Amino acid sequence: MPTIGIADTTFARYNMGAAAVDELKQLINAKIIRVTVPGIKDLPVAAKKLIEEQNCDIVMVLGMPGAKAQDKTCAHEASQGIIMAQLMTNKHIIEVFVHEDEGRDDKELAFLMDSRSREHALNVVKMLQSPEQLIKEAGTGQREGFADAKPVGR
Amino acid sequence: MPTIGIADTTFARYNMGAAAVDELKQLINAKIIRVTVPGIKDLPVAAKKLIEEQNCDIVMVLGMPGAKAQDKTCAHEASQGIIMAQLMTNKHIIEVFVHEDEGRDDKELAFLMDSRSREHALNVVKMLQSPEQLIKEAGTGQREGFADAKPVGR
Amino acid sequence: MPTIGIADTTFARYNMGAAAVDELKQLINAKIIRVTVPGIKDLPVAAKKLIEEQNCDIVMVLGMPGAKAQDKTCAHEASQGIIMAQLMTNKHIIEVFVHEDEGRDDKELAFLMDSRSREHALNVVKMLQSPEQLIKEAGTGQREGFADAKPVGR
Amino acid sequence: MPTIGIADTTFARYNMGAAAVDELKQLINAKIIRVTVPGIKDLPVAAKKLIEEQNCDIVMVLGMPGAKAQDKTCAHEASQGIIMAQLMTNKHIIEVFVHEDEGRDDKELAFLMDSRSREHALNVVKMLQSPEQLIKEAGTGQREGFADAKPVGR
Amino acid sequence: MPTIGIADTTFARYNMGAAAVDELKQLINAKIIRVTVPGIKDLPVAAKKLIEEQNCDIVMVLGMPGAKAQDKTCAHEASQGIIMAQLMTNKHIIEVFVHEDEGRDDKELAFLMDSRSREHALNVVKMLQSPEQLIKEAGTGQREGFADAKPVGR
Numbered sequence: 019m020p021t022i023g024i025a026d027t028t029f030a031r032y033n034m035g036a037a038a039v040d041e042l043k044q045l046i047n048a049k050i051i052r053v054t055v056p057g058i059k060d061l062p063v064a065a066k067k068l069i070e071e072q073n074c075d076i077v078m079v080l081g082m083p084g085a086k087a088q089d090k091t092c093a094h095e096a097s098q099g100i101i102m103a104q105l106m107t108n109k110h111i112i113e114v115f116v117h118e119d120e121g122r123d124d125k126e127l128a129f130l131m132d133s134r135s136r137e138h139a140l141n142v143v144k145m146l147q148s149p150e151q152l153i154k155e156a157g158t159g160q161r162e163g164f165a166d167a168k169p170v171g172r
Numbered sequence: 173m174p175t176i177g178i179a180d181t182t183f184a185r186y187n188m189g190a191a192a193v194d195e196l197k198q199l200i201n202a203k204i205i206r207v208t209v210p211g212i213k214d215l216p217v218a219a220k221k222l223i224e225e226q227n228c229d230i231v232m233v234l235g236m237p238g239a240k241a242q243d244k245t246c247a248h249e250a251s252q253g254i255i256m257a258q259l260m261t262n263k264h265i266i267e268v269f270v271h272e273d274e275g276r277d278d279k280e281l282a283f284l285m286d287s288r289s290r291e292h293a294l295n296v297v298k299m300l301q302s303p304e305q306l307i308k309e310a311g312t313g314q315r316e317g318f319a320d321a322k323p324v325g326r
Numbered sequence: 327m328p329t330i331g332i333a334d335t336t337f338a339r340y341n342m343g344a345a346a347v348d349e350l351k352q353l354i355n356a357k358i359i360r361v362t363v364p365g366i367k368d369l370p371v372a373a374k375k376l377i378e379e380q381n382c383d384i385v386m387v388l389g390m391p392g393a394k395a396q397d398k399t400c401a402h403e404a405s406q407g408i409i410m411a412q413l414m415t416n417k418h419i420i421e422v423f424v425h426e427d428e429g430r431d432d433k434e435l436a437f438l439m440d441s442r443s444r445e446h447a448l449n450v451v452k453m454l455q456s457p458e459q460l461i462k463e464a465g466t467g468q469r470e471g472f473a474d475a476k477p478v479g480r
Numbered sequence: 481m482p483t484i485g486i487a488d489t490t491f492a493r494y495n496m497g498a499a500a501v502d503e504l505k506q507l508i509n510a511k512i513i514r515v516t517v518p519g520i521k522d523l524p525v526a527a528k529k530l531i532e533e534q535n536c537d538i539v540m541v542l543g544m545p546g547a548k549a550q551d552k553t554c555a556h557e558a559s560q561g562i563i564m565a566q567l568m569t570n571k572h573i574i575e576v577f578v579h580e581d582e583g584r585d586d587k588e589l590a591f592l593m594d595s596r597s598r599e600h601a602l603n604v605v606k607m608l609q610s611p612e613q614l615i616k617e618a619g620t621g622q623r624e625g626f627a628d629a630k631p632v633g634r
Numbered sequence: 635m636p637t638i639g640i641a642d643t644t645f646a647r648y649n650m651g652a653a654a655v656d657e658l659k660q661l662i663n664a665k666i667i668r669v670t671v672p673g674i675k676d677l678p679v680a681a682k683k684l685i686e687e688q689n690c691d692i693v694m695v696l697g698m699p700g701a702k703a704q705d706k707t708c709a710h711e712a713s714q715g716i717i718m719a720q721l722m723t724n725k726h727i728i729e730v731f732v733h734e735d736e737g738r739d740d741k742e743l744a745f746l747m748d749s750r751s752r753e754h755a756l757n758v759v760k761m762l763q764s765p766e767q768l769i770k771e772a773g774t775g776q777r778e779g780f781a782d783a784k785p786v787g788r
Contacts (some may be wrong), residue, residue: 062259493775590787607785
């Protein structure tokens, strides 16, 4: 049975961690370990600790960067740290970020934060249980939260 | 009893380190070790030394990036270093930065620098003593210094 | 017989991994190991795992960053991680990225994604089998996907 | 007796290294080791070598980034490397950069390059000999080269 | 006898590696090892391999970033990797980049790519054989390729 880590934030305006946990429980028989930190810049080390101290096989980090320029910089720094944490552990950490300005209004924002968390939970399950399924979906324009894009043909 | 490190700067225009220490003393029985460095780019290694040479369990780094473009770049570099220091030590380092242009005037700037330092001190205490409390606050739009944001519903 | 890793994404709108594998099979007798991940930010650790866990001698990572500003930032983060993964393993990881806005239309985009994947597959073969050929091509304005540039003379 | 490393560049238009050495000799009884490299991007490893191969307790790196956009990027890269070098060695490396466009004319530029080098030399001495003095100056708006800023009160 | 590594690219429009090798042969009795890679983002690991697998004492990496915004980002990523490679090996890697838009026309571009390669070859020789000469040139406004800048006086 795999161990899946979930790290989200108190800064976000929707409980993304709960959505991910709910979805995972429907999809897979796994041990789930959850932590919540203040903001997205606290996520890289939270994920690394879940891997190295809690033996997680894979981790989802979920957050909602704000809409201001400074928030975009924070998201960039967090993403760089999340990639580095993966390189230091040889484990995948699936980043689920919904920028606050991606939704036209609060309702769409909530929808996006919920659906992207759930669709990436499905990605996590595929990565753990059926990586060959992902190869079948290579280059098919998959999107998480919004509608998929169309593949281009030659 | 946990050991908490505090690193701040002589560049800042408000004694953020003192505010954090004052708040922590009211909230928790801990050993507190404080250092002050010239500027925010000196904070990453200061935090790492507090963890590795002074055995701190967690560190707060506090600073006030200036308002010029060059200062924004310095803040970005400092933040990247602070995230890397966490990944190298598997310890949380809570970044408390107040940009000089976040306050409309000196009075609001001083208020923000004080209140954000104190609210993040509370986050540190929760991370040390009651991480389950943070999970309860996941996705609730917590902000440090300014008023909290409103969660979005589906 | 060398082992070549191929990592691509489900986000891309063309099956770049298949194009690379097809080209490699025509060019070299090698063991090819393929994985597909959701997006380009998952590529750095995927490549590192191919090298360290699957003993790949070299890896191709293929992806299609989107056209939005946020997508450009993702591509930047992925590229930084891909360079770091190389430095941590002392193996080359050939990045094959086609930005969604590089093509004037879907047809040109598909052409670019196919041809750049194949031309970089040829680079991989040269790096494995005839590095002296690359020295002969030094400074000759080679381009992958589009027409080569012209060398400048003194 | 502490060992202090000094690394500066041939690119700069003022002998910042000499100013730092001159100031240090007036302030502290220390062994000083100096190197000069071509440009600021050569400073991170120069500083790391001073620490690891020459046993420096602390290093000053001094440079003058040019005024063009590309020069700003170089300064950013150098600063990131300088922070990383500190994290890899657990030693402070004090960055003394004066951007070429910080001075209104050559005379002010020379003044800034000299005075900032000297004021940071004083910071180095405080870090080595009286770190408690820096805590006393926390949040007091210290600036190096230009006049100090005013602290803000609540 | 020192070992000097040379890494350049097939993307560049002038044979910078050949210019550097030619100049070095006139200046120093050294073992020279040359590799060519497709693009500048392949240079960081190429340099690290020259140091760690071929025992180079110092490496020159030479490239010509293109003039588009995306090319500038590639150059930034390459430069960050080159600095990191130095920090991981404690060896200098001299970056010789000529941006395609630095020259007003192809002729000036070729001139710059040749002369900057040669002038940095001289820097490499000084770093290996006469580091005290570089200290004498500290702060004198040295430039590679274009005319030197003027030092500023107090």
